[in-house]
Structure formats: structure tokens, C-alpha cells
Amino acid sequence: YLTQLIQLAFSLGVVSLLSAFFIFPLLHAENYSSISGITSQDLFGVQFYKLQYSIALMQPYWNGEELKVFFQQPIKFYFWVYPIFAFSALFFAKKDKKIIYFSLIAIFGIFMGKSANAPFGFVYSWLYYHLPFFNFFREPLQWWVIIGFSYAVLIAYFFYYFYQEIEKLSKRKFPNRAFINIFAKILVTLPVIFLVLSIAIPAYDGRLGHGLNP
Numbered sequence: 105y106l107t108q109l110i111q112l113a114f115s116l117g118v119v120s121l122l123s124a125f126f127i128f129p130l131l132h133a134e135n136y137s138s139i140s141g142i143t144s145q146d147l148f149g150v151q152f153y154k155l156q157y158s159i160a161l162m163q164p165y166w167n168g169e170e171l172k173v174f175f176q177q178p179i180k181f182y183f184w185v186y187p188i189f190a191f192s193a194l195f196f197a198k199k200d201k202k203i204i205y206f207s208l209i210a211i212f213g214i215f216m217g218k219s220a221n222a223p224f225g226f227v228y229s230w231l232y233y234h235l236p237f238f239n240f241f242r243e244p245l246q247w248w249v250i251i252g253f254s255y256a257v258l259i260a261y262f263f264y265y266f267y268q269e270i271e272k273l274s275k276r277k278f279p280n281r282a283f284i285n286i287f288a289k290i291l292v293t294l295p296v297i298f299l300v301l302s303i304a305i306p307a308y309d310g311r312l313g314h315g316l317n318p
Contacts, residue, residue, distance in 0.1 A: 111202070115209065118253060147232055148243045150220045152176050158217035158244075161186050161251055170306070182302065185295045190258035196265035206257045213250030216241075259296065266292065 152164040152174075160183040167177045190210060197203045220228045231238045241247065267289055274284045 145242060147220055153219045153244050154221045155218045158214045159187050160184055161248060182299055185299050186255050189262050190255040193258040193262040199265055203261050206254045210251055210254035210258065213247050213254060217244050217247040217251055219244040
């Protein structure tokens with residue numbers, strides 16, 4: 105059990121560091137009345153952060169070109185690449201049990217990231233109004249950090265073991281296996297590269313908001 109506890113502590117530590125963008129300002133706030141003003145309000149964004157957006161990890165205001173705040177946008181089809189590749193790692197769960205561990209973390213993040221929406225939306229509402237400090241999660245985007253972290257690990261596992269399967273298959277079926285290996289790996293990797301660039305480029309040029317503009 106010591107190994108599992110270390111893995112859990114490491115995961116919580118990574119998630120805490122990734123959440124530092126909203127934790128540190130709270131710790132160094134000079135005027136706590138503004139914080140209490142936020143935490144005393146009702147849940148925010150329940151009508152936007154639905155289950156499908158949490159699974160696809162797509163900001164509901166993003167229309168593919170810019171943020172349209174408070175205007176829910178349809179999910180872009182290519183955002184489904186994230187969960188498809190991430191949970192495809194479960195095909196290789198017998199080779200590494202940590203895949204199940206990170207899949208459960210992803211599912212937990214998805215459940216919390218949908219806020220008080222169905223299914224079982226009452227759970228989030230109850231936690232928000234009754235569990236101490238949970239009212240800092242007025243908007244569920246903070247939980248998406250857990251989803252993104254889990255997806256990143258699961259996608260890495262998927263590619264690692266899938267590349268191994270490609271190499272095994274090419275050795276048995278194709279004499280010119282070097283070309284087949286490279287071609288198959290590029291073909292599978294391109295969708296993820298395209299998806300990352302579809303977010304990275306708008307973040308760089310400021311279309312995701314001036315706060316992300318270097």
C-alpha cells in the first residue's frame with residue numbers, strides 16, 4: 105500500500121501545483137472580504153459546464169476562433185480526440201495497472217467538472233453548500249486541471265503501448281517494417297498534434313484572452 109500512497113500523494117501534489125494559479129492569490133490576498141463575497145454566492149456556470157464539455161475538455165465559450173463569454177458553443181468534433189485516446193489506454197490496462205488508477209482520477213475529474221449538472225448533480229450542490237472550503241469551487245473549471253492531467257498521462261500510456269503493438273504487427277506482416285512503423289505512428293499522432301495546436305496557437309496570439317498572451 106505504500107506505493108499506492110506515494111502515487112496518490114504525488115498526484116495530489118501535481119494537481120495542487122497546477123491549481124496554484126487560483127490558490128496563491130487567495131493565500132496572499134490583503135482584503136479577505138472580496139474572497140468571502142465570492143464564496144458566499146451561488147454556484148456559477150451550471151448551465152454551461154455540462155457533462156459532454158467536461159468529457160471533451162472543451163471550454164463551452166470557445167467557438168474555434170475566440171471566446172464568446174456566456175454564449176455556449178457546440179463541441180468541436182476534434183475535441184473528442186482527447187477522451188478517445190485517453191480511455192483507449194484501458195485496452196492495455198493488463199500491462200500496467202496505473203492506467204486504471206489514472207482512468208479513475210479522470211472519471212472523478214469529469215464528474216466534478218460538470219458541476220451540478222446531471223447525472224447526480226445534487227452531489228456537487230450538496231458539497232458546495234455543506235462541505236467547508238468547497239465553495240471555492242464555485243465554477244468547476246478548477247476540476248478540469250485533474251481531467252487534463254489524467255488525460256495527458258493516459259494518452260502517453262496509450263501511445264507507448266500502441267507503438268509497441270504496431271512494431272510487433274509490422275514484424276509479422278510486413279517485410280519493409282521500418283516504413284510501416286513510421287507511417288502508422290505519424291498517422292495516429294497527427295490528430296493529437298492538430299488538437300494541441302488548435303489551442304496553443306490561439307493562446308499564443310491572444311484569442312484565448314490577454315492574460316494568456318505572452
